[in-house]
Amino acid sequence: MLDIRFSSALKAMLFLAAAAEQGSPTLSSAQLAEGLGTNPSLVRKLLVPLARGGLVVSTKGRAGGARLG
Secondary structure: OOOOHHHHHHHHHHHHHHHHHOOOOOEOHHHHHHHHOOOHHHHHHHHHHHHHOOOEEEEOOOOOEEEEO
């Protein structure tokens, strides 16, 4: 079985980098999910190991989101 988590994580990081360059450093899980073609719940699960590794910073809540670490 092909593990797609790495490629999805890489795409998420690229979306976050592009957003930061365009002046919007924080993206919600819904915004990332739209770009990745998946659902926000999966994106939040995908961000957990990236946040543990310090690659992204996640903020929970209605006004939360993720940005590069």
